Amino acid sequence: MIELTHVTKRYGTKPAVEDLSLHVGAGELFAFLGPNGAGKTTTIKMLCGLLFPTSGAVRVGGFDIQRDGDQARQLISYVPDQPFLYEKLTGREFLQFIADLYGMPRDRAAERMQTVIDLFALDEFVDDLTERYSHGMRQRTVFAAALVHEPKVLIVDEPTVGLDPKSIRLLKDLLRAEANRGTTVFLSTHSLDIAQELADRIGIVERGRLIGCGTLATLRKQVSLDGSLEDVFLKLTDEAAAERATA
Amino acid sequence: MSTPVSQGWLFQKLRLRVARNAGTQLLGNSRVRLVTMILCSVVVWIAVYVVAYLGFGLLAEREIPGAGRILELLFNMMFFALGGMLVLSTGLVLYAGLFNGAETRFLLATPARADQIFALKFQSAVTFAGWAFVVLGAPILIAYGIAFHAPWYFYVLLPVFFLGYLLLPGSVAALVCLAFVNFFPHRRKQALTVLLLGLAALLGYWVYRTLMAAKAGLDDRDQLQGLFDMFSLARGELSPSDWMARGLLAVAQRQPEEALLPLALLWSNGLMLYVLAAFAAQQTYRRGFNRMATGGDLRQRYGGSWLDRLAGWSVFYLDRPTRILIVKDFRTFRREPVQVGQVILFTFLLLLAVLNSRQFFQADIPAAYQQGLSMLNMSATGLLMCAYLGRFIYPLISLEGRKFWILGLLPLRREQLLWGKFAFAVTGSTLLAGGIILLSDLLLGMPATTVGVHLFTVILLALGLSGLSVGISAWLPNFRETDPSKVVLGFGGTVNMLIGLGYLVLVIGIACGPFHAAVAAEGFAGAVPWWGFAGLPVALGMAVAATVLPMQVGARTLRRMEF
Numbered sequence: 146m147i148e149l150t151h152v153t154k155r156y157g158t159k160p161a162v163e164d165l166s167l168h169v170g171a172g173e174l175f176a177f178l179g180p181n182g183a184g185k186t187t188t189i190k191m192l193c194g195l196l197f198p199t200s201g202a203v204r205v206g207g208f209d210i211q212r213d214g215d216q217a218r219q220l221i222s223y224v225p226d227q228p229f230l231y232e233k234l235t236g237r238e239f240l241q242f243i244a245d246l247y248g249m250p251r252d253r254a255a256e257r258m259q260t261v262i263d264l265f266a267l268d269e270f271v272d273d274l275t276e277r278y279s280h281g282m283r284q285r286t287v288f289a290a291a292l293v294h295e296p297k298v299l300i301v302d303e304p305t306v307g308l309d310p311k312s313i314r315l316l317k318d319l320l321r322a323e324a325n326r327g328t329t330v331f332l333s334t335h336s337l338d339i340a341q342e343l344a345d346r347i348g349i350v351e352r353g354r355l356i357g358c359g360t361l362a363t364l365r366k367q368v369s370l371d372g373s374l375e376d377v378f379l380k381l382t383d384e385a386a387a388e389r390a391t392a
Numbered sequence: 393m394s395t396p397v398s399q400g401w402l403f404q405k406l407r408l409r410v411a412r413n414a415g416t417q418l419l420g421n422s423r424v425r426l427v428t429m430i431l432c433s434v435v436v437w438i439a440v441y442v443v444a445y446l447g448f449g450l451l452a453e454r455e456i457p458g459a460g461r462i463l464e465l466l467f468n469m470m471f472f473a474l475g476g477m478l479v480l481s482t483g484l485v486l487y488a489g490l491f492n493g494a495e496t497r498f499l500l501a502t503p504a505r506a507d508q509i510f511a512l513k514f515q516s517a518v519t520f521a522g523w524a525f526v527v528l529g530a531p532i533l534i535a536y537g538i539a540f541h542a543p544w545y546f547y548v549l550l551p552v553f554f555l556g557y558l559l560l561p562g563s564v565a566a567l568v569c570l571a572f573v574n575f576f577p578h579r580r581k582q583a584l585t586v587l588l589l590g591l592a593a594l595l596g597y598w599v600y601r602t603l604m605a606a607k608a609g610l611d612d613r614d615q616l617q618g619l620f621d622m623f624s625l626a627r628g629e630l631s632p633s634d635w636m637a638r639g640l641l642a643v644a645q646r647q648p649e650e651a652l653l654p655l656a657l658l659w660s661n662g663l664m665l666y667v668l669a670a671f672a673a674q675q676t677y678r679r680g681f682n683r684m685a686t687g688g689d690l691r692q693r694y695g696g697s698w699l700d701r702l703a704g705w706s707v708f709y710l711d712r713p714t715r716i717l718i719v720k721d722f723r724t725f726r727r728e729p730v731q732v733g734q735v736i737l738f739t740f741l742l743l744l745a746v747l748n749s750r751q752f753f754q755a756d757i758p759a760a761y762q763q764g765l766s767m768l769n770m771s772a773t774g775l776l777m778c779a780y781l782g783r784f785i786y787p788l789i790s791l792e793g794r795k796f797w798i799l800g801l802l803p804l805r806r807e808q809l810l811w812g813k814f815a816f817a818v819t820g821s822t823l824l825a826g827g828i829i830l831l832s833d834l835l836l837g838m839p840a841t842t843v844g845v846h847l848f849t850v851i852l853l854a855l856g857l858s859g860l861s862v863g864i865s866a867w868l869p870n871f872r873e874t875d876p877s878k879v880v881l882g883f884g885g886t887v888n889m890l891i892g893l894g895y896l897v898l899v900i901g902i903a904c905g906p907f908h909a910a911v912a913a914e915g916f917a918g919a920v921p922w923w924g925f926a927g928l929p930v931a932l933g934m935a936v937a938a939t940v941l942p943m944q945v946g947a948r949t950l951r952r953m954e955f
Binding site: 153154156157182190193194196197214215216217218219221222225227229230231233234235238242243245246247248305 | 505
């Protein structure tokens with residue numbers, strides 16, 4: 146469903162992503178990990194077509210994101226770390242706008258809107274202007290909007306920031322359920338326990354390079370360590386840094 | 393089963409819904425704000441109308457030979473200047489909307505088509521930039537219509553002409569904007585500077601030639617023709633300002649058939665350029681966004697600038713911590729291209745008006761007109777100070793927003809923050825407005841006493857308006873808002889604007905009114921009697937009150953503030 150082939154992205158002369166090749170299948174929950182400035186958000190922005198690769202190709206659902214971007218984006222929902230809501234729209238109006246933007250027929254849209262309103266318990270405030278929402282209410286509304294049009298690919302950047310434990314639990318269950326339903330979930334996070342708990346496969350980037358990719362067992366084998374994901378992550382990134390220093 | 397809606401219709405619906413919700417909110421919760429905004433617009437509108445009506449009335453009454461040509465030239469110049477300003481202001485707003493906004497980033501990650509996002513942003517930018525054009529242009533043209541007894545359909549066709557004309561500069565601005573980000577992603581600032589300098593040089597040369605021609609006198613028909621020829625750029629048959637001027641004059645003169653071609657030219661060219669811009673956006677907008685976002689280094693390096701040092705030096709009389717805070721505010725301001733663009737635009741407009749007010753009448757301007765013009769320039773400069781301080785200084789406290797705890801924990805008394813911003817506002821506005829008034833009065837050949845009274849009034853205005861802007865901003869802060877223009881439009885900003893305008897009118901009336909009346913009473917010659925200066929101490933008292941009272945209230949609120 147997601148395919149990156151030898152993707153390199155440079156900001157001026159500085160590389161942010163280097164020769165990244167990756168394939169994420171339908172119904173897979175893929176966790177994308179890396180230290181700050183590793184290139185995670187740049188990769189996500191290329192997946193959504195906000196940025197174009199300097200070289201290489203990005204394909205989503207078989208569509209080249211640069212050539213057939215509109216078709217590719219029709220399959221995607223992107224929830225950024227700082228999500229956007231129209232302050233002067235109510236939650237319901239925002240959901241309707243998203244349903245219309247993705248070309249959903251009216252009756253199907255109404256049905257799906259009610260489903261996500263119930264799922265995220267938006268009922269109490271869905272008819273208030275979003276400018277009055279708390280952080281948690283905003284986050285729930287954004288996720289509801291992301292799922293209302295039944296995307297094939299859900300891209301999520303740091304979804305748990307500022308959420309209380311109950312909301313985090315709800316979110317984790319939801320991401321797993323989406324993957325089980327066949328949606329490809331691409332999750333970028335700093336939270337290693339969430340990645341360990343949820344992900345089918347984990348990719349670790351450091352300075353724009355993919356230094357490890359696979360199941361937790363594969364990664365453990367790669368670094369010859371039988372510890373937690375945190376231990377594996379730290380060892381992999383330390384080794385990569387040491388290798389870079391000696392090169 | 394219903395069918396999905398088209399994107400174009402969807403974005404129109406979004407815009408209408410956002411406007412409807414904002415309107416309902418404004419009517420329900422912010423009636424004071426709404427009434428204030430309407431009142432201010434009406435006051436500006438009436439003022440422009442009265443001045444224009446007096447001028448047109450004079451022209452109609454005297455039956456001056458060649459009045460038709462003079463009017464055509466005046467309208468040409470007005471629309472040419474407004475068109476130039478519209479290109480700049482629409483370009484600035486569009487650039488910020490297309491490449492800098494959170495909404496843009498959101499929409500670009502959805503299946504929204506590039507040309508549809510462009511159309512949405514284009515409409516916002518043209519509406520925003522065109523508002524001033526309508527508020528200023530409509531009263532002038534209505535005054536003209538009434539003074540020259542234009543038929544009813546002149547007033548009906550006015551908005552049709554206006555709308556058609558707005559499309560042209562808006563589309564040119566959009567094309568320039570797209571070209572810049574696509575072709576000069578690394579050197580946008582430099583390319584823009586070269587373009588603006590080039591335009592300024594051309595304009596400067598043209599102004600110089602025109603002034604020289606006007607100075608040489610207009611004694612005969614050939615010389616008058618020579619002066620008219622200087623405006624050939626604006627008056628050419630291919631110039632949109634000419635289409636506007638010719639079309640509107642033809643309608644006013646009851647020759648609607650003559651107006652058809654100019655109107656058709658306006659709309660067809662405007663729409664054609666808009667379609668071209670939308671096509672260019674479809675092809676290059678996403679690429680431009682990508683180039684803009686990644687054109688430079690991953691982490692762009694910003695360093696100190698001589699401008700920061702100049703800002704720090706201009707408030708040399710303050711202690712170091714306060715100076716550092718001022719430089720921080722200035723640095724934040726100068727890195728925001730839209731704000732800097734607005735300052736340059738309005739200053740340039742006022743300078744142009746000041747320079748023109750003298751030079752076209754060099755030959756033998758009567759003393760009464762000299763005094764009147766100097767008073768008019770004083771009022772315009774005061775209005776500019778009020779707008780600048782309200783727009784740029786007022787939001788400073790609110791913009792500290794969620795970062796306020798940093799300032800709250802600094803080893804500074806909180807009042808120091810206020811007095812620092814006050815000192816910066818007074819220094820900056822006095823230097824800018826004082827310079828303009830000095831230039832204006834010297835060009836008009838005003839006596840030293842008049843220059844002195846005007847400069848004193850500028851200082852009083854700077855003190856009072858700065859005190860009001862800083863004091864009220866601390867008294868009624870809006871820490872939730874991050875957009876300075878929205879802070880200005882909030883309740884506190886509206887209160888500040890209203891009180892500021894009242895203060896401006898009172899101070900100019902009390903300080904300058906008696907003085908100019910005394911000069912007139914003495915027949916514009918001889919010494920000014922004592923009562924001509926009687927308003928100055930009263931105005932000084934008002935300035936002290938307008939400075940101290942809001943600053944004290946603001947400081948008290950700031951001291952009690954929890955973060």
